[in-house]
Amino acid sequence: MKETTTGTQAAPIPRQRTEPLLDSAVRYAEERHWDVLPGTWLEAVAGVERCSCGDTACSAPGAHPTRPDWAAEATGSAVAARALWSGEPRASVLLPTGRTFDAVDVPETAGFLALARMERMDVTLGPVARTPDRRMLFFVLPGAGAKVPGLVRRLGWTPSAIDLAVRGEGGYVPAPPTRVGSAGAVQWARRPTAVNRWLPDGEELAGPLAYACGQEARDGRG
Template sequence: MDTTPDLWPRPLAAVQRAAGRDTVADAAVLLAAAGVPVFPCRPGEERPRTPRGVADASRDPDRVAWWWSRYPTANIGMPTGAASGIDVVDVGARDGGSGFPAVRAAQRAGLVDGWGLMVATPARGLQLYFPHAPGSEQRSWSGIGVQVDFRGEGGYVVVPPSLALDDADRPVAYRPIMVARHRAAPVDAAALRQLVEPSRPHRFSSAWAAPDATAGPAVLATWLASRPYDGRSRRLSWAARRMAEHGFDRTSTLTLLGPAAHHTGMDEQTIEQTVASAFRQPAPLRAPARAARAAAELARAVPAPDPMTRPGGPDRRPPEVVSL
């Protein structure tokens, strides 16, 4: 279905077309051929599959095809910001909370009206895709105390038709659910953050009070940003080690934890040095139980030789064309 391409920047149109492909390999090659850089992530996850993560992203269709010939079940990672021409507002719904009230407030304030594509995530969340403003640099950030994150410079997202496990550990595809009729326009990430982020972030019960060692990036980032200034380097180092144990590389760790560390007053050089030092510390790498279950579920659910064929049913319906 044609969706008024004259209103759409080419990268957004490419993401929508890729979502309709039957396999992630075809989708990844389509994106690269359209000039949108991509890189493989681990099956059913957001963790990069390549050594340098988002820094390895490529627009070369041949290189991308080679990656997916080696890793046919890999999810598709896409750098955000100037690299792809796309910024993303990521709305979460996890741990008994939701970012939807905050994003509805942003909608009432007219701060997210320029979205071009809405993508439903397997975890019942939502991603709003916006065109990146040429010449601007809006850094990625994680909302403190709310489940609204911005993925711009230095960030990345997993794009359709990638798969992940839902709350019941069932493989579900990322999929477009709405396409805008209006002209897509950039989002003001600074104004959005000022609106949605509470003035008093959530406080843990003590100065250290570390989360469980199996906590994911969102919990670790919230913990880092809500701690007192004293001991912030030690906490960042601890969190970076947890990320390494979960299989994240150094680049991805900086992308996911860096904004939270910066929120405490740490400068970029200190953040980079602390994370680099943490990754040099020897520690056994152990995969979380959920990641192991994800691999097993995806192996059972996806048949060979096309293991990333999208499931049938509702996910194969064309996206609805709407305007807010």
């Protein structure tokens, strides 16, 4: 059963069962063979939840790496992941990009529009995450960062003008059920399953995503 609804409006995601961050990290490593990384977490300070980094103006409270050399800490081992989160169970779950997957990052409204169209066209899709800041992340094969921007330009759009970006090598994405400040938790619009274990190439999604983002940009200007 699909977890999204069709149409051009952003549809609410059904309430999902929330499992502990540790269990989620272990499952991603064990079942999907994704590298996982423990990030910052939320702490209650004078009744207000703040990022464990201590920066009161943190742009991603509770959902970013804890140190500059974070890439070396990421692991694809379920055993190592269990040990890392056992030390700090509140740590957010971050997934490094550019390793087993890249993520095409688009506005939520455009993401739902493209998702509905691609489902109707029976396009192969991987997992899709929805973040509290109203973004959608489409998981694709690594290497999309080098190909998708050029494809988008050949389709007649400038990636920055239509608010489409690719998170690839050297980047990361927050994974469910990570919470980002008071905005809420990251959720799956299309959760990882055995059916979508094999990810699509970024080229396959570039057209529908660029078109949807272009539509949103035009509507916004109007």
